[in-house]
Amino acid sequence: MASFGGISNKKDLNFELNLMPVFDILSVCICFLLMTVVWVEVRSIETSQAVGGQSLAETKPEKSLWIKIDDAQNLDLSFNDSQQKTDTRISIKAKESTINWKEVNRFIMAQKSKVSLAHLLPSKNTKYDEIIRLMDLLKQNGFQNVGLSPI
Amino acid sequence: MRNLSVLQRQMFKSPILAQGLIKPSSSDQKSKNLYFSMNLTTLIDAFCILVIFLLSNMNGQLQNVNIGKDIKLPIAEKTEILNTGITLRIEKDSLYLDETKISMEELTNKLIQLKNKGPKSLIIQADKDSDFEQLSYALRAGSQAGYEKYAFAVLPGKVK
Numbered sequence: 001m002a003s004f005g006g007i008s009n010k011k012d013l014n015f016e017l018n019l020m021p022v023f024d025i026l027s028v029c030i031c032f033l034l035m036t037v038v039w040v041e042v043r044s045i046e047t048s049q050a051v052g053g054q055s056l057a058e059t060k061p062e063k064s065l066w067i068k069i070d071d072a073q074n075l076d077l078s079f080n081d082s083q084q085k086t087d088t089r090i091s092i093k094a095k096e097s098t099i100n101w102k103e104v105n106r107f108i109m110a111q112k113s114k115v116s117l118a119h120l121l122p123s124k125n126t127k128y129d130e131i132i133r134l135m136d137l138l139k140q141n142g143f144q145n146v147g148l149s150p151i
Numbered sequence: 152m153r154n155l156s157v158l159q160r161q162m163f164k165s166p167i168l169a170q171g172l173i174k175p176s177s178s179d180q181k182s183k184n185l186y187f188s189m190n191l192t193t194l195i196d197a198f199c200i201l202v203i204f205l206l207s208n209m210n211g212q213l214q215n216v217n218i219g220k221d222i223k224l225p226i227a228e229k230t231e232i233l234n235t236g237i238t239l240r241i242e243k244d245s246l247y248l249d250e251t252k253i254s255m256e257e258l259t260n261k262l263i264q265l266k267n268k269g270p271k272s273l274i275i276q277a278d279k280d281s282d283f284e285q286l287s288y289a290l291r292a293g294s295q296a297g298y299e300k301y302a303f304a305v306l307p308g309k310v311k
Contacts, residue, residue: 043230129279
């Protein structure tokens with residue numbers, strides 16, 4: 001018969017596991033994880049910038065969407081080909097002195113998986129929050145490359 | 152002492168038990184054992200759950216960014232993990248490059264110096280209500296210094 005505690009002449013089937021080292025390892029692990037944990041998670045929206053010269057002949061012809069935001073928060077959207085020729089031009093007027101997000105959303109959703117390149121040309125008083133929102137909206141709708149032009 | 156388990160051998164060495172042996176209680180009173188064995192299994196279970204929770208909460212963020220007191224980052228849904236890079240914080244009327252305050256004039260030179268050391272990505276932190284005019288200086292300085300990637304720091308979430 002197996003006895004608890006190990007005081008037996010017969011070979012014990014029950015044995016006591018010393019849990020203290022396990023306890024120590026787990027304590028160290030918890031301390032380390034608590035110290036390295038990031039409480040406020042910051043993520044990013046990335047844009048790439050072409051550095052260096054690439055000739056026009058080497059550039060892959062790709063249709064792109066150009067979004068210009070003016071001082072009155074009106075949006076001017078146009079599709080350009082690689083030779084910078086404008087195909088279509090659409091204007092979305094501001095609503096209550098902010099960008100008409102409903103219309104912008106509808107327009108960008110309609111372009112889903114048709115174009116993958118977009119350029120933003122904000123005006124000097126465009127809020128950073130609005131630029132990020134527009135970039136986010138474009139990325140959500142399949143625009144893989146979103147560029148931002150400085151003033 | 153033969154055939155004793157690990158815990159029982161520790162029991163003999165325990166100071167609490169030793170005190171109990173030195174000062175044995177009188178025969179009239181019922182003897183009280185000062186030694187008690189603590190069941191560690193439940194505690195280890197709790198610790199394991201805690202470790203699993205903390206490990207699953209690790210988001211793989213490669214760079215820990217200090218957000219300025221006066222900065223409210225914009226919110227975005229389609230975000231990426233923040234990779235390593237040089238952090239440029241734009242506050243109301245000051246610029247901080249890797250936590251060092253710098254002026255507008257020396258921004259390009261400092262960015263060139265830092266770029267030669269390694270990272271090719273520029274992490275930009277700015278308040279959500281700041282104008283693009285402020286941001287434009289940073290973008291222009293970055294392009295002059297030859298940065299290929301800009302990462303705009305955002306908080307993950309759903310935009311209302």
